[in-house]
Amino acid sequence: MLLFIDNRKAKEKQKKREKIMISKKRLAALLLAGAMIMGMNTTAFALGDGTETKPATASVKKNFEMAEGLDVPAVTFNFSIEKQTEDAPDATIESVSYSDKDDKGTLSDSGKYIISKNAKIQFKQFPHAGEYLYKVKEVKGDKPAEGVTYSTDEYSLRVQVANGTNNNLYVKSIFAEKGQKKADEILFTNTYKKYASLEIKKETVGDFADKTQQFDFTIIFEKSATEASLIKFNGTITRKATGKTENVTTTETGVCNFKLADGDIITFKDIPVGTKYEVKEKGVGNDGYTPSVTVVENETSIPEKKGNEKEDLSSLNQGKKNLVGEKTNTVTFVNNHESNNPITGIITNNLPFILLIGGAVFAFGTLAFLKKRRTSER
Numbered sequence: 140m141l142l143f144i145d146n147r148k149a150k151e152k153q154k155k156r157e158k159i160m161i162s163k164k165r166l167a168a169l170l171l172a173g174a175m176i177m178g179m180n181t182t183a184f185a186l187g188d189g190t191e192t193k194p195a196t197a198s199v200k201k202n203f204e205m206a207e208g209l210d211v212p213a214v215t216f217n218f219s220i221e222k223q224t225e226d227a228p229d230a231t232i233e234s235v236s237y238s239d240k241d242d243k244g245t246l247s248d249s250g251k252y253i254i255s256k257n258a259k260i261q262f263k264q265f266p267h268a269g270e271y272l273y274k275v276k277e278v279k280g281d282k283p284a285e286g287v288t289y290s291t292d293e294y295s296l297r298v299q300v301a302n303g304t305n306n307n308l309y310v311k312s313i314f315a316e317k318g319q320k321k322a323d324e325i326l327f328t329n330t331y332k333k334y335a336s337l338e339i340k341k342e343t344v345g346d347f348a349d350k351t352q353q354f355d356f357t358i359i360f361e362k363s364a365t366e367a368s369l370i371k372f373n374g375t376i377t378r379k380a381t382g383k384t385e386n387v388t389t390t391e392t393g394v395c396n397f398k399l400a401d402g403d404i405i406t407f408k409d410i411p412v413g414t415k416y417e418v419k420e421k422g423v424g425n426d427g428y429t430p431s432v433t434v435v436e437n438e439t440s441i442p443e444k445k446g447n448e449k450e451d452l453s454s455l456n457q458g459k460k461n462l463v464g465e466k467t468n469t470v471t472f473v474n475n476h477e478s479n480n481p482i483t484g485i486i487t488n489n490l491p492f493i494l495l496i497g498g499a500v501f502a503f504g505t506l507a508f509l510k511k512r513r514t515s516e517r
Contacts, residue, residue: 186313186314186315186323186324186325187310187312187313188311188312189309189310189311189312190309190311191303191304191307191309194309194310194311195310195311195312195313196259196260196310196313197260197296197313197315197325198257198258198259198260198325199218199232199235199257199258199260199275199325199326199327200255200256200257200324200325200326200327201216201235201255201256201257201258201326201327201328201329202253202254202255202326202327202328202329203237203253203254203255203256203328203329203331204251204252204253204328204329204330204331204365205243205251205252205330205331205332205365205413206250206251206252206332206363206364206365206411206412206413207246207250207252207364207412207413207462207464208335208412208413208437208462208463208464208465209252209331209333209412209413209464209465210239210465211237211238211239211240211241211243211254212237212238212239212284212286212287212331213236213237213238213239214236214237214284214287214331215234215235215236215237216234216235216236216277216327216329217234217277217278217280218232218234218258218275218276218277218278218327219232219275219276219277219278220232220260220273220274220275220296221273221274222271222272222273223272223273223274223295224270224271224272224273226266226267227265227271227272227273227298228262228263228264228265228266228271229262229263230260230261230262230263230273231260231261232258232259232260232261232275233258233259233261234258235256235257235258237254237256241254242254249364250364250413251364251365260275260296262298262310264308265298265300265308265310267300267308268300268301268302268308269299269300270297270298270299270300271297271298271300272295272296272297272298273295273296273298274293274294274295274296275293275294275295275296275315275325276291276292276293276294277289277290277291277292277327286331286332286333287329287330287331288329288330288331288332289329290327290328290329292317292326292327293317293318294315294316294317294322294325295315295316295317296313296314296315296325297313297314297315297316298310298312298313299311299312299313299314330365331365332363332365332411332412333411333412333465334408334409334410334411334412335410335412335463335464335465335466335468336406336407336408336409336410336468337406337407337410337416337463337468337469337470338404338405338406338468338469338470339356339358339399339404339405339406339418339469339470339471339472340399340403340404340469340470340471340472341354341399341400341401341402341403341404341471341472341474342401342402342471342472342473342474343400343401343428343473343474343475343476344473344474344475344476344477345428345475345476345477346476346477347427347476347477348401348428348474348475348476349476350380350400350401350402351380351400351401352400352401353398353399353400354398354399354400354420354421354423354472354474355396355398355420355421355423356396356397356398356399356418356419356420356421356472357394357395357396357418357419357421358389358394358395358397358407358416358417358418358419359392359393359394359416359417360372360389360393360394360410360414360415360416361393361414361415361416361460362393362411362414363411363412363413363414363415363463364413365411365413366411366413366414369391369392369393371388371389371390371391372388372389372393372395372407372409372410373386373387373388373407373408373409374386374387374388374389374395374397374405374406374407375387375405375406375408376397376399376403376404376405377403377404377405377406378400378403379400379401379402379403379404380400380402387405393416399472410463411463412463412464412465413462413463414462414463415460415461415462415463416454416460416461416463417453417454417455417460417461418432418453418454418461418470418472419451419452419453419454420432420446420451420452420472421451422446422447422448422449422450422451422452423448424448424449425448425449426448426476427448427476428448428474428475428476429445429446429447429448429474429475429476430445430446430447430448430452430472430473430474430475431443431444431445431446431452431472431473431474431475432444432446432452432453432454432470432471432472432473433470433471433473434454434456434461434469434470434471435467435468435469435470436456436461436462436464436468437462437463437464437465437466437467437468438464438466438467441456452472454470
């Protein structure tokens with residue numbers, strides 16, 4: 140009898156232990172599920188929520204950036220989507236293409252043009268309800284477009300598939316993560332850059348123009364919107380009189396001072412398109428020259444602007460800095476020294492001395508006349 144009671148108590152203790160183990164397993168499962176849900180809610184935004192009649196969809200956003208002075212190049216961007224879940228179906232992403240027919244729109248606050256386009260993500264048939272994981276990135280390809288900076292970003296894509304009526308499957312939600320952080324869009328940004336040159340020319344014209352006289356200039360550069368910082372630019376001066384060349388370099392703040400005489404040209408190369416600048420010719424006072432400046436900005440001529448001999452003459456276009464575009468960029472300063480009467484130029488430059496001499500001659504003549512008159516009266 141005692142043996143029977145002991146066996147029964149042992150069985151009851153075993154059942155209690157089994158119940159406790161089952162409860163612990165259930166609790167662990169619930170905690171795990173809760174952690175997954177909480178993690179999903181705090182690490183990802185839903186790119187799309189769907190219903191059985193209208194399943195969730197997702198797309199890739201492409202931002203193509205460029206500075207002023209550039210035409211939109213012909214380029215196609217491709218993407219890859221790789222499944223990370225073993226039985227996930229294959230998926231594809233449309234390509235995105237650009238050409239010179241695309242409208243650049245208006246400049247953004249950052250001073251860049253940003254052309255945005257979207258590419259749909261398409262999935263094949265899912266085998267069952269559950270969560271499927273994918274990795275999305277941009278593919279540079281074997282022949283990348285010249286001047287284009289490609290994105291190296293990667294995204295994780297979580298696709299949740301649910302059972303609908305009559306066991307029909309549909310995409311209930313799509314989430315994106317980037318580097319363990321939530322992402323409300325799958326965005327790839329590309330930047331297009333090119334480099335160009337700028338020529339500054341000097342001409343002196345007119346009957347009394349001094350072809351050997353050098354004039355003082357200052358140029359100030361401002362970085363392109365697609366550049367992180369302003370770099371130093373090297374310029375080469377070609378002297379017409381000697382055929383020799385001289386090298387100059389801008390400061391860290393983009394400033395360079397130089398001198399040009401008639402026929403001299405200074406050329407700055409390898410300037411990022413979109414760079415802004417201003418060139419000034421220093422006024423020298425009463426030198427008899429009338430200065431003017433003509434600017435060709437990205438192959439577009441800006442109306443001639445005239446100055447005077449006393450003040451600095453700037454290349455600014457209606458108060459705005461000039462632009463280095465991908466095409467022709469030139470600035471031509473012309474100083475005109477003309478006179479209808481050859482003596483006029485001499486008189487203009489030596490007027491004080493002439494007046495002094497003239498006054499002395501007049502005084503001497505008057506004195507001689509008076510002396511002669513007195514002599515005759517005697």
